[in-house]
Amino acid sequence: MQVFKSPKDSLGDLAAQSVANLIAAATDLAVVVDGQGSICDVAFNKDELSLELDAQGRWMGSKLADIVTPDTRAKVNELLQDAALRKSSNWRQVNHPSPRGDDIPVLYSAINIGRDDRFLVVGRDLRPLAAMQQQLINAQQSMERDYIRLRHAETRYRLLFKVSSEAVMIVDAGNNSVLDANPAALALFDQSAPRLLKSGFANHFDATSTQTIGALLADVRATGRDNSAGVRLATTRRQCSLAVSLFRQENASLFLARLVPGASESGSATLKATATLLSYFEAAPDGLVITESDGRIIRANPAFLDMAQLSSPEQARGELLDRWLGRAGVDFSVALANVRQSGSIKLFTTMVRGEYGATAGVEVSAVLLSDGDDKPGIGFAIRNVEKRLSAASASTRELPRSIAQLTELIGRVPLRDLVRETTDVIEKLSIEAALELTGDNRASAAEMLGLSRQSLYVKLRRFGIDDHASDDQAEDE
Known part of the structure; x- marks a missing residue:
């Protein structure tokens, strides 16, 4: 502590009232305590603090240790002991209980005034500082939450970037150099990461594709819209489809380049066959239904929807087939058990019940569909036989039903x-x-x-x- 060098010359002989005013103005609150720790006098610089701590004048005559929270009473005793030994004590934070519920923190220092073994305890209200500290803590927590979200987003991005089967590269829009590439891109170019990164993007394609790539990147950079073009790799001469998107990161423009190799002839044939089967499924005159192993509908064609008097596939999807097929669930249970046991059934005679009460006789053939899963599906073919004519018309005199x-x-x-x-x-x-x-x-x-x-x-x-x-x-x- 540094004190005035010549207090008598600079301050003169101050009267008690002047000293009291000076103390009250220099601190938020001041307490005069006797040698037993009892409060002899109190001064507040803030009316709001006075009303909250000493609204009923209860401090006068009370011990200073009794008007603080129990966990800070030891600090009050240490405060007065230091002042008795060294004329003044170090600053210590003490909390006062408040009628509002929250404790009021006050920073105290005690001074031995040398009269009748009395101490002047001056305090500073720490609530503004505590509020600033709380704001700082809230800001730090908010920033930490943002950092956590960013880290999670980056982790998801890196994981998706790594496991994607599509070749993906990040290209600098300024100099067209490769900044990052996923394992699928490295495998497609048959190069290691050190050789591919920082290299020119167009250098990995043949000469005929270089001009196409330059025009594609320039168009995406100028318009900001996604675009694509057909290119050929320099090493394998493999035809690929290149799709480019523009995005910004840290005030830099980057390209997201995706490469999809051209489909082989066998792949094209497979896709064509699949498209043909799907076309037949939708256009077949017989009802075709694919269900899970428990008979829950996965997909149904329009012919079955007409039989069941449904207007859209969504009405059937997820429902049990016995809602419309079989008599009260008995027939369907028998058919389902036979399919599971033998793998297929043929020409099982039953009926279809429409959503609005219409019924029709049908023949059902079904087969177990297995693609290696633990729970294979079942395919049903349902044919309406309500209007089927007999091979020979019966005479009027023979039994109408054989x-x-x-x-x-x-x-x-x-x-x-x-x-x-x-x-x-x-x-x-x-x-x-x-x-x-x-x-x-x-x-x-x-x-x-x-x-x-x-x-x-x-x-x-x-x-x-x-x-x-x-x-x-x-x-x-």
Whole structure:
């Protein structure tokens, strides 16, 4: 500490009031403490600080150690002990509890004034400094978060740049030199990184492509729009497609150059075959559906959408096929089990239920699709057989349904409906035979069949052979 060299000449004999005013003006707060640490007098330079710390005048008569937070009481004792030994103490930060909840930090120093063993404790309010420190901490944390985001973005960029199967290079737009290249680009040019980096970009292409590359880079640099051109490598003479984009980084313009080798003849043939298969899938008149192993639809063609009365593929995608195929899920479960067991099924007879209630008889063929995955898919071919004509038309006197025809209904029609239909067929044939034997005499036919005439008339109308039932009934009566 440096004090005045001649205080009596420079300051003179100051009165107590002048000294009090000087102390109050020079500090934020000042406390006079006796030898036992009790407060004898208090002065505040800020009204706001006075109201917050000593609004009720509770400091007068209290011990200085009692009006600070418990964790800083030891600092108060050290403050007064240093002042007693050395006339003045070092500055120490002490916290006062505040009614608002937050502690108020104050930087204190004690001075032994040499009168009745009293000490003058002067303090500086550290809240503005604490606020600045908090702002600095917030700014540092914000910058650290930005740095972390940048590091993460750079890591993702480097990883994508490294694992990309497409040859990618970063080229300086000023001198057209290669600044960076991924492993795919090094493999395409068959060169090591030291030889490729910092070299001229156009030097790695044949002479016929050099002018094309120069014009391409100049156009992208001038317009800022992406552009592409066909080029040929200098070493392998391989034809490639070069796509160039312009971007800025750290006040420098850079090119992002992407090279895609030309497809081979076998690759072109494969792509053409794939396109043909996709075209057939979409245009096939039969319903074609590809599902997961559990029957959940991956893709369906327009023919199946028409059968299921759906307007878009999105309505079917992700749904179970048994929502539309099979009777109450029974048929579909059987078909699915057979496909998993044998690998395929052929001409499985069932029905399709439309979204709005329409039904149609169909034949289903399915095959297990495996491409090495643990869960292969299943391909379904669904053909509408509702309008299929029989090979030979049946006569009016033979059974309308043969055993083979009834067998085809198994799985499509419940057993009770199948039995009811068979009973109706036999009943109708028996009535027609009785009418033929009796010369269309309904009374004799009823007696032959063991029916009342009224029951016979009801059955005639039911089977559609009651054209003259009303007249004959009137005559019989």
